[in-house]
Amino acid sequence: MKDFPYTESKDTRSGFGAGLHELGKTNPNVVALCADLIGSLKMDAFVKDFPQRFFQVGIAEANMMGLAAGLTIGGKIPFTGTFANFSTGRVYDQIRQSIAYSGKNVKICASHAGLTLGEDGATHQILEDIGLMKMLPHMCVINPCDYNQTKAATLAIADYEGPVYLRFGRPVVPNFTPADQQFEIGKGVLLNEGADVSIFATGHLVWKAILAGKLLADKGINAEIINIHTIKPLDARMILESARKTRCVVTAEEHQMNGGLGDSIAQLLAREEPLPLEMVAVNDSFGESGTPDQLMEKYGLNEKAIVAAVEKVMARKAK
Amino acid sequence: MAQPTTSETHAPEATKSIPELKQIATQVRRDIVRMVHAVNSGHPGGSLGCTELLVSLYFKVMQHTPEPFDMDGIGQDMFFLSNGHISPVFYSVLARSGYFPVSELATFRKLNSRLQGHPATHEHLPGIRIASGSLGQGLSVATGAAQAKKLNGDKSTVFVLMGDGELEEGQIWEAALYAPHHKVDNLIAFVDRNGQQIDGPTDKIGGLGDLRAKFEAFGWRVLETDGNQFETLLPTIEEAQGLLGQGVPVMVLMDTQMGFGVDFMMGSHKWHGVAPNDEQLATALLQLEVEKASDY
Structure with a gap:
């Protein structure tokens, strides 16, 4: 059995935040939307450095999905940020009609997926989101394993044309994959x-x-x-x-x-x-x-x- | 009061007269009743009621390029139909303003058609920028598109139409709260206030109440007009355009009659989603006379 050394443990959501901030610098079409969870999604750096390209939507996830779909018309690449539960089940029809069926280039970025959200309990611990999203025709569904991979995935989906569901989480886990990895969508x-x-x-x-x-x-x-x-x-x-x-x-x-x-x-x-x-x-x-x-x-x-x-x-x- | 338009891009390209627009509207109404009759399905009532608005936008108000169709529409005014079930009027107006061949209207709701029962981008029909039909989503989408225009330094305008029954959807009010807060002032929204929905009058079903007061409380500039008379509708749209660029979005409450133009369809929710039979079609077409009919 191979050894997988790592020097630190980090949360995957911070990998998303780091990737989004880097995209802010490298891709002028990337815009971000958040439903009152900037800190939880680790979007602070993007918000601070690219305020014109950030949209605080408030606690209105349905509106956020529609806004994101609209922002693609004109060439923007919107990244939406909220918990996995509110990124999927709460807004399923908005995603289905305005994003998936309409073929819009929206990146649905979902934190706090699964049980590891912890103490908040079952109202917030969605365990059905992968299923909901993979059933939608042409929806790409990605669930990276650590900080480095989540950052790499965040960068990769900006270059992919079409709707993507990017799922990550809250807890700190070993960061063992290479920092310089090339993330290939669809490759094990x-x-x-x-x-x-x-x-x-x-x-x-x-x-x-x-x-x-x-x-x-x-x-x-x-x-x-x-x-x-x-x-x-x-x-x-x-x-x-x-x-x-x-x-x-x-x-x-x-x-x-x-x-x-x-x-x-x-x-x-x-x-x-x-x-x-x-x-x-x-x-x-x-x-x-x-x-x-x-x-x-x-x-x-x-x-x-x-x-x-x-x-x-x-x-x-x-x- | 109407302000001078903020830029030339809002100046109407076409200079069609009201009599000319009326001829186009009647031809569009002929398309609507023939389309729904041909497949014995579809939504004639709201389509007939919104004909003046869509004809005004596509034949007089908007600066747009039908061919080649550009999804991003940079530098073009764009229209979103949130109440997608009135697709017959949308398709007819798109075809007759040059987005696709008028003959294609004959494929409405048929297998392998680009003219789906409700508008869709999936079949790449020129002129459609978002799927709609599941209600309540269009105001959000239009607001996003308007914000994309702002990011792009694009001075053109985004228009969106919603049904009045549709206002019972919660997402509409999320967007209604958002757009004024974010100063989306390149957006003109219309409500088709025909007072009818599937199960009866909107006042009985949803209790919409004073829509002007509601939208004003949310921070919108609100105008009201008769939506079936070009003589009142066009000046109202011009007034709405004059209010753009002042930090607030504009909402036009447009009083219409469902089924307008066909006497036995007028003012009743019964023709929301029912097609005329052969005899009713013949009666309707007799009432929709144009100087030079060019039916598909």
Whole structure:
């Protein structure tokens, strides 16, 4: 099992803030909108240095999505910022009609996704957002794993023509991917080569998969670990190549089983290469208040849960 | 009082007379009833009621370039239709002002058409800049487009039309709060105040109350006019244009009659989303006489 050294832990939302600020300097068409959450979204630097290109919308997310769609008419590249819950479920029809169906070049940037939002509880912990967004035709859905990758993704989506949902979070997590990485939309990232099982993880669960890989190595299990930062379009080629080699698959994400990464990979395997699959995800449940670590433990979204899923799926593997 | 227009870009390009505009409006009304009759579906009532407004904008007021159509519309006035169900009047006016062939009106609501039941950009129909139909979204979109114009140093104007029943949607009021606060003063919004919605009169259904007082309280400059008479509508639009550039957006409350121009369709919500049968179509066309009909 490869080692993944890191010098610091940071929140992915700060990676978004840093990326947005850099775009402010490099791309004059980038504009930003926020629904009364500048600090939470780490948009302060952009707001300070590019006030003319920033729109404070207030607590009016539906209006924000419509404004963003309108701003594209005239060549702007709007980045909207609010919590994942208010970026998706609250404004689904606005996104569907004014952005997705209208083919508008809007970047929906969503923080505080999933259980790791923590103490605020289930009203704010959306676990359905990936599903909601991936169902929209032509919507690109990205869930990077750490600070550096979120910054790289933020830069990359400005150069991509079309609507994008960029999902990130609140907690501080190991910042282990390279600062100078080229973020390729739709391309999986092979983290560890292995022969016994394929673990496809996204977002905060990528680091948990690495921790699980170490535990599995101690048990003599050689796991292939792949970071699927883009849920849509899915890197079908890389996923199938790995699955055909290892003959069993575990998916891991901070999201409902229904509609998430595991669901996408299950569809792919069912069509192309039916193989045993286990999903580490929330099983048809809302979240609750608690610390992020407590919640990830209770809802089975940590390295222990991944190890258990690997053992289960390997037992199902054809002998 | 009307102020001098703030720049030449607001000066009407076309110099059509009111009698000429009336001829165009009647031809547009013929298109509307024929389009909805042909597919036995669509929304004639609101379309007929808003004909004077769309004809005024596209044939007299707006500076725009139909061909080639440019989505970004830099330097052009642009119009957004928020109440997308009145697509028949929008399509007819777009076709007759040169955005696409008039013959294409025959494909309205049919399979593989660019003229979807509600306006869409998805099929790349020239003249359409946003999908609409699910109500309440157009004022936000128009406001965003107006702010993009400001960022671009583009002095042209954004127009948007909403239905009065549509004002029951909450997003409208989010946008109504936002636009004056952000001094979006290159925006003229219209409300088609026909007093009708699907389930009956708007006063009974939604209780819209005093719209002038409501929008003024939100910080808009509000004008009122008869929306079915060019003689009152055109001076009101000119007055609205004169109010641009003064730090506030302008709202025009336009009193119209649903179904205007066809006597048996007038003033009733029953013709909101119902097409005429053969006999009713013949009656309607007799009432919509033009000097030189050029039906598609």
